[in-house]
Amino acid sequence: MKKIIKPEQTYKILSNLTKANQAFEKQYLGKSLMRQPIHTVYGGAHLFKADTAKKMGKLAQKSLNDFAPDFVTFAHALALKGADTLPNNIRDIESLVGESMENGVTPSNFSSWLSWRVFDQVRKKLEREAIEDFRLDYEDGFGIRPDDEEDSVAIQGAEEVALGMKQGTLPPFIGIRIKPFNQDFVNRGTRTLEIFISTLIEKTGGTLPDNFVVTLPKVEIQEQVTALVEIFELIESNSKLNRGDLKMEIMIETTQSVFNSQGEVTARKIANAADSDNSGLKRCIGAHFGTYDYTASCDLIAAYQTMDNSVCDFARNVMKVAFGGSGIFLSDGATNIMPVSPHRGDSISNLQVRQNMESVHRAWRLSYQHIRHSLAQGFYQGWDLHPAQIPVRYAANAAFFLEQVQESTIRLRKFVEQASKATLSGDVFDDAATGQGLLNFFFRALNSGAIDPKDVENAGVNVKEVEAGSFRKIVEARRI
Numbered sequence: 001m002k003k004i005i006k007p008e009q010t011y012k013i014l015s016n017l018t019k020a021n022q023a024f025e026k027q028y029l030g031k032s033l034m035r036q037p038i039h040t041v042y043g044g045a046h047l048f049k050a051d052t053a054k055k056m057g058k059l060a061q062k063s064l065n066d067f068a069p070d071f072v073t074f075a076h077a078l079a080l081k082g083a084d085t086l087p088n089n090i091r092d093i094e095s096l097v098g099e100s101m102e103n104g105v106t107p108s109n110f111s112s113w114l115s116w117r118v119f120d121q122v123r124k125k126l127e128r129e130a131i132e133d134f135r136l137d138y139e140d141g142f143g144i145r146p147d148d149e150e151d152s153v154a155i156q157g158a159e160e161v162a163l164g165m166k167q168g169t170l171p172p173f174i175g176i177r178i179k180p181f182n183q184d185f186v187n188r189g190t191r192t193l194e195i196f197i198s199t200l201i202e203k204t205g206g207t208l209p210d211n212f213v214v215t216l217p218k219v220e221i222q223e224q225v226t227a228l229v230e231i232f233e234l235i236e237s238n239s240k241l242n243r244g245d246l247k248m249e250i251m252i253e254t255t256q257s258v259f260n261s262q263g264e265v266t267a268r269k270i271a272n273a274a275d276s277d278n279s280g281l282k283r284c285i286g287a288h289f290g291t292y293d294y295t296a297s298c299d300l301i302a303a304y305q306t307m308d309n310s311v312c313d314f315a316r317n318v319m320k321v322a323f324g325g326s327g328i329f330l331s332d333g334a335t336n337i338m339p340v341s342p343h344r345g346d347s348i349s350n351l352q353v354r355q356n357m358e359s360v361h362r363a364w365r366l367s368y369q370h371i372r373h374s375l376a377q378g379f380y381q382g383w384d385l386h387p388a389q390i391p392v393r394y395a396a397n398a399a400f401f402l403e404q405v406q407e408s409t410i411r412l413r414k415f416v417e418q419a420s421k422a423t424l425s426g427d428v429f430d431d432a433a434t435g436q437g438l439l440n441f442f443f444r445a446l447n448s449g450a451i452d453p454k455d456v457e458n459a460g461v462n463v464k465e466v467e468a469g470s471f472r473k474i475v476e477a478r479r480i
Helices: 007-027 052-067 071-078 090-103 110-129 147-167 186-204 222-237 267-275 291-297 310-322 350-376 387-421 428-448 453-458 463-468 471-479
Strands: 039-044 133-137 173-177 212-216 248-252 284-289 329-331 382-384
Touching: 039 387, 052 071, 052 110, 052 350, 052 387, 071 090, 071 110, 071 350, 071 387, 090 110, 110 387, 147 186, 173 186, 186 222, 212 222, 212 284, 222 248, 222 267, 248 267, 267 284, 267 310, 284 310, 291 310, 350 382, 350 387, 382 387, 387 428, 387 453, 387 471, 428 453, 428 463, 428 471, 453 463, 463 471
Parallel strands: 039 133, 039 382, 133 173, 173 212, 212 248, 248 284, 284 329
Antiparallel strands: none
16 A cells, blocks of 8 residues: 655654643543542531541431331332332331331332332441541531631541541541631631641641541632642641642632633633642542532522522533543532421420421422432532431432332343453444443442442442443453
């Protein structure tokens, strides 16, 4: 074949393209295979103790036992898919629950099966690991207090975290939210961060908890992130910490953090500012959407400051596109209607008991709807502010995946079998793309506690293969 282009003529073109491709790959690392918590519980730093996660877990279990003692009641409370076909009167509910406990529930009876599985997964998750992530809050959950008081609480919080490390009572993920780095609060935020970290590493001999992160709220400009990273570097260089030990997550909760004054998408630029020294360190690991500050910055009145408002959908969609393929975890915000009883005490009337139940169920249903809305938009993490919200978090995730698990199980098993018999030509690459999507489904479902390892094995794969995250590697292993 006669060549019309000489190699030396294309060398510069391809060399430039190689540099551009490499720069692109550094910015777009692909989906992270690290575990992502499905929620972050925010609590005032002044209230945190070493055993807070354990106590909150017990309170979450109590809320479920008090207001949904069986799967039928829970299904009705959340309006799960098919719940309208389940019995409503006490006698029939007790009969169905008793029969289910004795004989189990088959998937052929989808409404009962879904409700039963969701309830079962929630109970197991609350018993095993009720709190996945906790943030000691020195911002909105703490308020503006005298400097000496916040100093004292910064020391106290660090000491409790150190004690929790020693006792093994911390959740798998933990961190602190400092005050924003705007002109009003940057000094206070820096001071709290330094006091907390210095106290913590003094108590632990220079060790941070696993998956420790610092949350920077109300980010408006890139320079605020750059400043925090530079403070990280000062702390690390003047302590026993290694360079890169301190990680951060940013909060997208102002209009300026979505678009800047030049009309540019700001969210990714803000995150990139955390890694602008080209050292390869990845400081920014997450971006959290702040519903209520954001809606306030959009001039919405209180009645319309809701998780599912269309202005929030717009911001989340921008975040989804801006951070796509970056490996940065995205998190949605929280429902601010708490599932608490209006009537308290040991001598309340039957009417008040019923009103308590109705009040909690209304708040649960709202939270459930908000979480499902987030999940449908690809936000697999969100905030919880009260222990009674936690059962709903796990229920929404369980229902979201279990509604599709039977079909996905059949399809993934079929794809694995077919692809492992196929050659590397023909339509296998189309199959691999679809198979990868199904594998992603099981990755997320298992991560959230919505399904068990047995559900994964039913799909023709194992937990290690799902956690590895590559359908192509599964197919290649089968062929070998």
